[in-house]
Amino acid sequence: MSTAFAEIVVPSVVEDSPETRMRAAKEASRETARLTSDGKVRALHAIADALTAGSADIIAANARDLARGAAEGIGDALLDRLRLDEKRIAALADAVREVAALPDPVGRVVGGHRMPNGVALEQVRVPFGVVGAIYEARPNVTVDIAALALRSGNAVVLRGGSAARESNTVLVRVMRDALASAGVSSEAIQTVDDFGRAGATAMMHGRGLIDVLVPRGSASLIETVVTESTVPVIETGAGVVHIVLDESAPLDWSRDIVVNAKVQRPSVCNAVETVLVLRAAAQRVVPEVAAALLAQGVTIHGDEEIRRLVPAAVATTDEDWATEHMSLDLSMRVVGDLDEALAHIRRYSTGHTESIISTDALAIDRFLAEVDSAVVMANASTRFTDGGEFGFGAEVGISTQKLHARGPMGLAELTSTKWLARGAGQTRA
Template sequence: MSEFLKVAQAAKDAAQLLAPLPRAPKDRALRALADALVARADEIVAANAEDVAKAREGGTSEAMIDRLRLDVARVAKIADAVREVADLPDPVGEVVRGSTLPNGLELRQLRVPLGVIGIIYEGRPNVTVDAAALCLKSGNAVLLRGSSSAYESNTVLVRIMQEALAGTEVPAGAVQLVPGLTRDSVKELMRARGLVDVLIPRGGASLISSVVEESTVPVIETGVGTCHVYVDADADQDMALSILVNAKVQRPSVCNAAETFLVHADIADEFVPKALAVLKNEGVTVHGDMAVAAYSPDVVPATEEDFFAEYLSLDIAAAVVGSLDDAVAHIRRYGSGHTDAIITRSQPAARRFVALVDSAAVAVNASTRFTDGGEFGFGAEIGISTQKLHSRGPMGLPELTSTKWIFTGDGHIRA
């Protein structure tokens, strides 16, 4: 038996023990896990420093290194996120719907764990802990396959979590690191139908596409974040500037950062120069269409690829559009269905934008940066789904469950 099959079978065995556990032992295990992370933060940071050093030697961009890097404060925040998950309601056993049929048969639909969840992700070692916490709380075992760039960090994090769980009622085997650094281990995970119940990829477009196309395990597709901010003709321009800067600059390396801003032609002469000045002051490079480029020599002429780009850096594409419907058409062509925002004082414009933009999240007079499980009150999230099955948007605990039908009779037989 290969090393992968050993850990996958261990996860499947653990899932069967974990699924029936009530909330209290799961919450105790999560708090023990959080305490262990804080107590051993120096060990985690030391392992992470090895990953960061290798990344720098390999020429990795600072934006990607920021996603990789851990320090004691970040470890403490990761532990806090685990405690927040412990405080959340347990979705397992929740009655989704129920009724008594005319023949007296009692019918209930209950939330149940999915089983074994495989996570394939890039860069960010905090995902290792976030994913484990959410899976454990929702009664699932997890197989973690992070990128090779975070291998030392992930190895230590999983070891600490397993050792913390060993002293609880939650089986330590419920958290497993997929062994190996090559693509072969990823392929094994994608082909482990029967051992793995669902696969969730988190990362760039190429990773997600590869998993969706090659996996025989059912996939929940998390999406690339080509997010837009549309500044309508009736926008409060000071508000629009504040939101635009926050959406782009507050943390540019994440999927809900804005990658394109669109401006209605009626206010372009007034708004675009102000936006270019503010973004330049923040160190942002603007890749603009001909209309935007005409306002400043600092604007880089945009290519078709720029409008599809998920920069994850201090770069943003920009265009002037003739109408709200033109903005929607642009978003439908170039967007990824993640998060798109409108800035407007017009309620009819806001309602039309919300109705027409087919994205997992639509913001009205708010930054795209709010599309996040924590900000939505879900606790740490497993990812943001841009597909329409089996979930959409930030994926919290309920999205990590399936359902089971229970029908109870009194000697009922079908005629």
């Protein structure tokens, strides 16, 4: 508030903190919520262009992260996930343009009717407001999440992993400058990386400032966010995924689907971790499925019955059943019947994806009805649980909770709804 004495009053300095940044995002979210779809597309194209134009800066910052990572002895696989080069930055910019091309979920009328007294009710999609993301390692998540949040009319507060902190700092600066150049408040993209642990803590307790928090990363990161947050969280990702080979399982489907689900990309959440084989099918299918897996370099962790059929298998431990290996390791177990398979899944599944290979209609129906997971399949690879494969065009993550969103999340899952009621003086009788 300005007064006549404004110039001679020492202005109160607001200290920069996670809270002031979240507050700035909240304030900016009023603007992003009202952007037209065209306005959002322009902002995203500005970001995509700025990423390409800023490649040199981004790569220089990334090189510092890589050097620090190498000095700290993080593994080659992690270093590779951390690395940004011209080609990856171009792919990142293209991904932003793809998000810009998606239909805008905001403003869609999803329901409504006229009340008996004439009041017109309408339920419309609106942005959440401020989306928070806490994530690890890969710096491209910084850009992905910001683009998805903006496309759906939200402001975003980011907290990336410390391994990528120099890269993330530059990526955020480039995106903020691009927003400003497109006439949108740069405050719509915030990072709290520079506050370390305190930044994440402030987000998890940012009631009224963060409308929804999406953790992306390891099971322990997700567990921490879910347990500690007082703001609503969408739990994503952890996948201890099962395939059941039923008595009637065709051998070729069993082999092709298990190999595809394990080998095609072992480091992702929809890769299979455990194969349960009905005893009546074990002798018929296990040797050939195992041979195909071993030929692809898979280490099979088998129970005693599996090891009798597959001499190359190593012994399973109790821990194996609950482990998301993210590697070419696969647990296999023989079960007496479908009941035992379902009980195993109830105990160890993270509720992500399970698939049965079977030609028995009753077994398939029972499996689809009784397995309590986000995606339940028959005769298809678990690798299909994916926003792109489901036709959403982009993926915010895969929700393993039941509230709000379940399974692959698209742009609509980054929105809420509100009810509009238009009357002409109506009162309640």
